[in-house]
């Protein structure tokens with residue numbers, strides 16, 4: 001079923017670790033041409049790309065700080081220069097950006113969280129659209145934008161994470177608009193909304209807090225990045241999901257059923 005991912009050109013932001021890295025590994029194993037990204041420019045990340053490609057596909061690292069619009073533009077241009085186009089954009093880079101209660105939120109914190117989770121996805125999608133449109137026209141199949149949303153975008157987020165949660169709800173909603181604007185171009189937009197996934201995202205939590213959270217999940221445990229990866233492949237594959245757009249897939253072990 002996933003055979004149509006072979007040679008597909010897939011750009012995944014924030015993919016040097018965690019959820020993005022697991023997705024990159026799965027796409028490469030399916031024979032895709034994968035661009036991995038982090039904000040650092042460092043030769044060790046070229047080695048990471050080469051290591052992923054050992055299981056198949058072609059993988060290259062592109063350093064870019066996606067909070068900056070100019071770097072989003074350069075990231076898309078560099079990826080296209082290397083692979084000749086884009087079939088799938090995955091807006092995965094994101095994060096809490098710290099925790100602040102409402103009364104401590106200032107302009108700097110607001111910009112930091114919104115740039116990381118909202119501006120990044122908006123600008124990357126903007127710069128990728130002409131390439132996605134062109135690839136869809138050439139292939140006669142849909143191309144795809146997939147963004148990593150969050151359970152927080154559904155339920156408001158944990159303590160101090162109001163802006164993070166709001167930025168993910170923003171992302172969930174802006175996709176709905178893009179469906180209206182770009183379905184005529186054969187581009188699909190879907191969200192994967194993870195629950196609590198065991199990555200460095202949760203590094204600030206004590207064992208006690210982790211246990212409490214695990215207890216709130218029907219499956220009684222955090223998810224793994226590897227358990228999320230197949231959902232990205234599903235939305236990227238025209239054969240699997242060519243008639244699915246504007247949807248949010250919650251991958252959360254039963255933590256919430258919206």
Ligand code: NAD
Pocket residue numbers: 013014015016017018019020037038039064065066067092093094095096116148149150151152193194195196197198199200201202
């Ligand atoms: P992670 O911290 O393990 O990985 C984040 C990745 O983003 C890294 O590769 C990092 O280098 C990259 N990154 C960070 N800032 C960047 C920037 N400015 N420019 C480019 N790259 C940047 O996090 P994760 O848990 O794998 O999270 C991935 C996505 O999943 C995020 O959007 C996050 O909000 C979302 N998410 C995570 C969870 C969870 O429980 N882990 C839950 C819901 C949503």
